[in-house]
Amino acid sequence: MLHIDLWKRVLIWLTCAVGLWLALPNAFYPRVETHNDAEAAIAKGQTGPELSAAAATWPDWLPSGLVNLGLDLRGGAHLLAEVQVGDVYEARMEAMWPGLRDALRPERAAIGTIRKQPSAPDEIRIRIGNPDGMARALEVVRGLARPIQTLTGVGSTDIEVRPEGDQIVVTLSEAEKLASDDRTVRQALEIVRRRIDEVGTREPTIQRQGADRILIQVPGIGSASELKDIIGTTAQLTFNPVVARGSDPDAQPGVGEKIVPALDEEGLYYTLESAPVVTGEELVDAQPSFDQNGRPAVNFRFNTTGARKFGDYTAENIGAPFAIVLDDEVISAPVIQSHIPGGSGIITGNFTIEESTNLAVLLRAGALPAGLDFLEERTIGPELGQDSIDAGKVATMVAFAAVLVFMFLSYGLFGIFANIALVLNIVLIFGLLSLIGATLTLPGIAGIVLTVGMAVDANVLVFERIREELKTARGPSRAIELGYEKALSAIFDANITTFITAVILFAMGSGPVRGFAITLGLGILTSVFTAIFVTRLMIVMWFERRRPKTIEV
The missing domain is CATH 3.30.1360.200 (Gyrase A; domain 2)
Structure with missing residues (x-):
């Protein structure tokens, strides 16, 4: 017999209510965003009647989590910067000279005078007055070498020392150059992130690309030149x-x-x-x-x-x-x-x-360790982002309407139940996106549109199975129960494989690919929940109230 325990019914409807509660702020996006920005400014110690008025635009007792809009939807600035890692070598050499000079001074009796010679930016040349003391000078300088720290332990030393006539040539080792390049890019990345975070923008994308490049995408900022000015400030x-x-x-x-x-x-x-x-x-x-x-x-x-x-x-x-x-x-x-x-x-x-x-x-992180060469600059206007949002809305509504009509014409009353579950499915997706603070991009909208089309697959499997069971004349109650039981394994198999694909896309991809993977993965979870639990609960509640002798699916 069809039966769902009371606590399960309460839990299912409570889950739907929580999803609606979390998704609610997105229906009032400008008001909630103004409220959040004002609250952030007040938290930083800023005051004023304008901030108080802005903070009051949204009640504090309501949730204020929003789905962040990505660069392609909100507009903003895009920069691809190359860190001039070679700039650090010269600074390292200049900083090393006082230590070398102080270490060699006590050995003047053996090595003679000490003179720094003109040299390339990534090396130091030191001329000694007595070439016979070269062995001792090399020993002293090599004694200043430090081991290079890596995540796996201690590697080679940071400098290489060699004689050239009456000169000592000190250069960074290849291992130290690699480590220095990595530290320089990481330092630049940290400084850029801290500078942009100070502006209070929502969900900037700041990530390393390749060995010496940094991708910077900041939604909601006026122009690429404005973003470059922000990056140039000093910590x-x-x-x-x-x-x-x-x-x-x-x-x-x-x-x-x-x-x-x-x-x-x-x-x-x-x-x-x-x-x-x-x-x-x-x-x-x-x-x-x-x-x-x-x-x-x-x-x-x-x-x-x-x-x-x-x-x-x-x-x-x-x-x-x-x-x-x-x-x-x-x-x-x-x-x-x-x-x-x-x-x-x-x-x-x-x-x-x-x-x-x-x-x-x-x-x-007090200052950028090396210069940034901006290889790519783009400013995406908010009008273009709004066009993308509008196009995404149209695509979603067209897909949504087509699925609603198809389900109603194909399955009648049961199709209406599936349509209600589909609406709740979209609400739950936005609730989860708001809860985790995810960023919605144009590919993310494509993932939602795809979810709308896929969301009814589970219901189609169940309803077709119920049709088959009705032909055995076992009665509507038994047919509904067997329909859900026998379709369950097929539903899980089909969605688990797609979910695994979404996880792999999220783990291996970046930018737009991850945005698509997030909405697709969350859509699969909410689709399975609404198909197995929400639609079934509505059918059971309807069946308990009407007690029909026959049903048509």
């Missing part, structure tokens, strides 16, 4: 004394103090002296390394001015913490263990190798 990196730490963001700081949140520890706030000890402009380098116990750490180095200020401060504040602040967020607050002369220090902690690498990236 603010400072090293500040720590006064206290706590969990109250509204605590009143003292004169000359400020409260700054921790980057990686939610709910933790630091009270800092507003005047920094040194700033990111005085930071020369920060690299992942290992401490004396072999644990991952981060080495950093200041220029001459920063080294002097940092050395004086650490000598006077042993045992006190100091904060590394990036864009008004504390990324680390190590304790000063000893006097740190020379402008070099090490940050230790319970880091993994990947975490120490990421921290080094953040420390270097």
Whole structure:
């Protein structure tokens, strides 16, 4: 006999209600978006009657999650930038010269005078006064080589040293160049992401392409030139004394103090002296390394001015913490263990190798490490995006209407039940997209249109099976029950294979392909749910009320 437990009925209708609740804001997109933007501005400390009025455009007790519109729907800017990784080599060589000079000075008795010679950007040439001391000079310089840290451990050294007559030639090793290129692109990627996030745009696409390129797509921004200006701004990196730490963001700081949140520890706030000890402009380098116990750490180095200020401060504040602040967020607050002369220090902690690498990236994120060469620039106007939305709406409505008419003409009352389930199916898709904050692109709309056509497949299988069972004269109740039971395996087999394809597309694809995979995958899940549970529940409720002796499908 047809029967569905009460708790199952409540759960099915509750799921549909939650989906409708989550999808509701998308029906009032401009109002909710204005509300969300105003709330974000208020959260950053901005105030004003305009913001308060904008925040009040949507009730706080209603959900405010929206389906983000991609670049092709909303308009915006598209940039493809190539990172000039070679620029870093010259800076590394320049930063290395003081250390080489200081290491060779005590050996003057054996090697003679030390003179830096004109050289290529990616090398240092040092002429020594006494060529007979070349062996000793090479030994000293090679002693400055550092092991290269990788995710698999320690590889080769970072420099190569060779003699050429009375000159010592120091270059970066090939392994170090590869590692440096990777760090440079990662650093540029992090800086670009932080700069764009500051603008508050919704769901920008910032991803690495190939070895040295970055794809940047920002919906809702005016033009590509405006986006380039945003990327060109400089991050603010400072090293500040720590006064206290706590969990109250509204605590009143003292004169000359400020409260700054921790980057990686939610709910933790630091009270800092507003005047920094040194700033990111005085930071020369920060690299992942290992401490004396072999644990991952981060080495950093200041220029001459920063080294002097940092050395004086650490000598006077042993045992006190100091904060590394990036864009008004504390990324680390190590304790000063000893006097740190020379402008070099090490940050230790319970880091993994990947975490120490990421921290080094953040420390270097005060400015772009190398120039960006913009290979491709496009500005997509909102009118073009609106045309895409309108075309997608028309396509969806035409497909939707065609399926509704077909199902009604083919299956009568049962077709109406399937049509109601199809409407709920679309609602559930938008509810899930809003819940996970997914980005809807033009291929994503194509996935929804495809889902509309595929959504009734399960119902068609069930209804055709019910027709066959009715021919056995077992009665309508038994025919409906057997129709669902025998069609279930075919429904799962057909949808699981398609769902696996969607997962593979999402994992292996990028951009538009992933947008299509998301809507297709979610559409399969909601289609199976509405076909197996929602349509069946409506049929059971109708059958319990009418108790027909015969049915037509």
